[in-house]
Amino acid sequence: MLKFSDIDIKALIAVPSFCLAIGIAIDYFSKFNWLTSGLILFLALLVNGLIISIEDRAPGGLDHDENESIESRKAYKKSVALHLLIIFIVAMLAVWSASTGG
Numbered sequence: 001m002l003k004f005s006d007i008d009i010k011a012l013i014a015v016p017s018f019c020l021a022i023g024i025a026i027d028y029f030s031k032f033n034w035l036t037s038g039l040i041l042f043l044a045l046l047v048n049g050l051i052i053s054i055e056d057r058a059p060g061g062l063d064h065d066e067n068e069s070i071e072s073r074k075a076y077k078k079s080v081a082l083h084l085l086i087i088f089i090v091a092m093l094a095v096w097s098a099s100t101g102g
Contacts, residue, residue: 015042015045016038016042019038019039019041019042019045020034020035020038020042021038022037022038022041023035023036023037023038023039023041024038026038033097033098033101035097036094036097036098039090039093039094039097040094042090043087043090043091043094046083046086046087046090047087049083050080050083050084050087053080053083054080057076
């Protein structure tokens with residue numbers, strides 16, 4: 001079971017902060033909204049991470065294990081489902097931000 005203490009808090013704070021800071025820079029140099037651009041960047045990083053994770057677990061990938069336990073497979077499927085949920089939430093926030101202008 002994943003506990004909150006297992007998550008690297010620095011990455012949890014740093015990545016969205018970095019994305020929003022880049023969004024602010026995009027807003028400064030263009031007319032594109034800072035929140036929308038920051039969320040789109042965050043969304044791109046999340047999708048990239050999911051693709052890399054799936055590729056690494058596939059046969060021939062870096063994290064592929066022929067003797068993987070059933071519990072490990074279930075935990076991985078749960079983590080992918082959570083990743084997809086977070087991607088969906090960030091995508092909906094980006095759409096909302098773009099539609100409201102802020």
